[in-house]
Amino acid sequence: MTSNAIQSIVLKSERKLHHLENPLPEASPETANATVHNAYTKQYNQQLEVACLMLASMTYELQRNLMDYNAYDMIEELKTMFQQQAEQELFETVKAFHACKHELGQPVSQYVLKMKGYLDQLECLGYAMPPVFGVHLILTSLSKDYDGFVMNYNMHSMGKTIPELHAMLKQAEKGLPKKTPAVLTIKEGKIQKRKVQAGSGKAKGKSKQAYTPKKKIPPPAKKEHPAKDMSCHHCGQIGHWR
Structure with a gap:
């Protein structure tokens, strides 16, 4: 403080x-x-x-x-x-406030507390926002994971305070589906991205191996007596070599 x-x-x-x-x-x-x-x-x-x-x-x-x-x-x-300094602080606070967005995967509590801090700072600078306006600013900057929550909130005109909205968002966060992480695998010498099933520990795909090297074809075995199956260049008889 x-x-x-x-x-x-x-x-x-x-x-x-x-x-x-x-x-x-x-x-x-x-x-x-x-x-x-x-x-x-x-x-x-x-x-x-x-x-x-x-x-x-x-x-x-x-x-x-x-x-x-x-x-x-x-x-x-x-x-x-300090009037000029206060005006500069007001400008920086408003700029940061409007640039603050809830990123995908970011804990919702962290985001709400950050927005609440900007609102408190504006109040200290003499520009307090009405509570309902602050609530709607928080709602409009949520990630798309909370589109259903925002729609339900507006349909029922809940009219909550920021602390009440904070508690509701934390509860809604628990019900969000968990994201499946993407992993990189190598197939036939190429890097491919595939999703992993939750709890299976195995990647989807036809190939069970991450990398299968190509088989090498061995050269034909050498014959011990090349003249045995060949004809003589002089007399023409097979199996004879001059």
Whole structure:
């Protein structure tokens, strides 16, 4: 949790968060009665407490520049100093949010939590989305494995929150058919892709062997006496050789 989030929680619990939204009024005149003076003094002290809490979470450079500011003026100065940085952060967050897609085989819980993180970041930057809009953005970026789930969700107008949708998607993930992995085999010197049946451990195909080498034909045996079956070139008789 960031220091800004902790500050917001502390100020909200002590009912002092409004000091960041409302400037400190002008000091009461000397002619004002005691009630007016006491009200101003109380608000001034609360602004001072909030300012000290903010300064305690800053770097030394920021503390030195904002030491004399009250809470409201301090937050306005910080907005001016970091407005350009905040706009750049907003741009990067929106870009990453719209590029986030649920990939085939990716755990659905991982995807939903990532999308939820972008929505939370946009809220911190002052651009909170309505919950129903965030739910539909998550649904539209799911992989095609969840087309049936999305159709059923829209038909029944379920209207769930993001945590509820998260739980439903995790349950739906358990019912998805398991993918059969593809394996590479070698047949007649060529690489082929075939699917493996779940639980069989054997690949489909006519050939049981992954690789069958071609048989070599042996050369004919040499004859021991070549002249026995041949005729003599001189006299023409068989079995005689001059």
